[in-house]
Amino acid sequence: QKEVEQNSGPLSVPEGAIASLNCTYSDRVSQSFFWYRQYSGKSPELIMSIYSNGDKEDGRFTAQLNKASQYVSLLIRDSQPSDSATYLCAVRGGSYIPTFGRGTSLIVHP
Amino acid sequence: SAVISQKPSRDICQRGTSLTIQCQVDSQVTMMFWYRQQPGQSLTLIATANQGSEATYESGFVIDKFPISRPNLTFSTLTVSNMSPEDSSIYLCSVQRQGAYEQYFGPGTRLTVT
DSSP, rough: OOOOOOOOOOOEEETSSSSEEEESSSTTOOEEEHHHHHTTTOOEEEEEEESSEEEEEETTEEEETTTTTTOOOOOOOOOOOOGGGEEEEEOOOSSOEEEEOOOOOEEEEE | OOOOOOSSEEEEEEETTOEOOOOOOSSSSSSSEEEETTTTEEEEEEEOTTTOOOOOETOOOTTTTSSSEEETTTTEEEEEOOOGGGGGGEEEEEEOOOOOOOOOEEEEEEEEEE
């Protein structure tokens, strides 16, 4: 069974710090990896996708992928209170449908 | 990305009744999906809505309880039938374009069954 594991948190960081969110997955043939942000009462919003090993940067967000170790992470630099949300990791293997983790709650306090 | 709308945004329904949720996309998409998200939980895939054929249901979900239609490449409906309080949840439509792997979600329908 394909599994995607995330620490549920909450992860609490001060404003301006780097928030590091981690995700591990069980399916070795996984090919596509996604990070979604979900504000309370809202639907998930895609913020990053990554397909190959290494880092991918987009503004304050950096996704890191290590297929050998089967983990993917999301770094948020200069964290803001508006970044407070639940972050969902999603992993797609051979199927066209990704498997979602339970999400990590991030709290950025002023 | 895609602009996705869902109707209704929320509803309160009585036990034993049915509710149909609509999902409209601003452009043609290959794949449409229906998810459920219960409070504090992650996303659970209910089914893939197939255009012109029967939906593909995930384990634990059946057509009699969650009939799905997809008459064209921009529209789908999910019906929650014979509702019970356990069906109280947020129901989300998502789409995926041909040749792409990213999924985009609609705003969701918050259903409360009393």
